[in-house]
Amino acid sequence: xxxxAQPEDQVNVxxxxxxxxxxxxSVSGNxxxxxxxxxxxxxxxxxxxxxxxxxxxxxxxxxxxxxxKSQTSxxxxxxxxxxxxxxxxFCAVRDEEYxxxxxxxxxxxxxxxxxx
Amino acid sequence: xxxxxxxxxxxxxxxxxxVAFWCNPISGHATLYWYQQILGQGPKLLIQFQNNGVVDDxxxxxxxxxxxxxxxxxxxxxxxxxxLEDSAVYLCASSLRNPSRGDEQYxxxxxxxxxx
Numbered sequence: 758x759x760x761x762a763q764p765e766d767q768v769n770v771x772x773x774x775x776x777x778x779x780x781x782x783s784v785s786g787n788x789x790x791x792x793x794x795x796x797x798x799x800x801x802x803x804x805x806x807x808x809x810x811x812x813x814x815x816x817x818x819x820x821x822x823x824x825x826k827s828q829t830s831x832x833x834x835x836x837x838x839x840x841x842x843x844x845x846x847f848c849a850v851r852d853e854e855y856x857x858x859x860x861x862x863x864x865x866x867x868x869x870x871x872x873x
Numbered sequence: 874x875x876x877x878x879x880x881x882x883x884x885x886x887x888x889x890x891x892v893a894f895w896c897n898p899i900s901g902h903a904t905l906y907w908y909q910q911i912l913g914q915g916p917k918l919l920i921q922f923q924n925n926g927v928v929d930d931x932x933x934x935x936x937x938x939x940x941x942x943x944x945x946x947x948x949x950x951x952x953x954x955x956x957l958e959d960s961a962v963y964l965c966a967s968s969l970r971n972p973s974r975g976d977e978q979y980x981x982x983x984x985x986x987x988x989x
Contacts, residue, residue: 789975799983800877800964800966801966803978806977860918866914
């Protein structure tokens with residue numbers, strides 16, 4: 758069975774400071790990992806993904822994420838936060854071994870709030 | 874390119890009534906997904922189509938929910954009869970190819986359903 762956890766419901770950061778949004782996962786095979794962002798009254802927008810290769814993945818809007826296999830984590834990071842980054846962020850995981858049970862699973866979301 | 878289109882954006886119905894949602898995926902995307910997102914939670918997959926065939930409907934409450942994608946392009950999701958707990962945002966997403974390749978999903982704006 759696969760699962761994903763976002764341990765923080767909310768993260769508060771001052772503008773200009775670095776930010777981290779945490780995500781841990783559990784899969785039986787190799788993971789496909791994703792980050793999506795959701796703005797109010799909008800659908801989810803893809804930010805970045807890890808499939809294979811370099812553990813540091815760069816995505817949209819200056820975000821990046823680091824895949825850590827030993828810690829089963831895929832934390833989202835940005836060196837300098839903007840007020841416009843305030844939104845709801847979802848981590849998602851899919852087991853590489855595609856089967857009828859291998860659907861993409863979304864975390865419960867982390868609300869990121871950037872104060873000016 | 875045009876994004877995933879959904880309609881209506883908002884719907885209010887009374888319990889025991891029926892409702893239908895429509896989705897038009899990005900042109901050329903073979904895979905289509907319907908998700909239910911309850912307030913404060915991550916999206917939960919209801920059904921996944923590959924072209925016009927159902928790949929996964931294990932979390933679809935089949936006694937009241939149905940979905941179809943007859944020509945492998947647009948799709949409809951129906952609820953009949955609706956219950957209070959069906960109040961949620963229904964998101965449609967599409968991806969280019971087989972999900973086992975790790976393709977990211979593109980989401981529509983969603984339909985916010987309120988059942989009174």
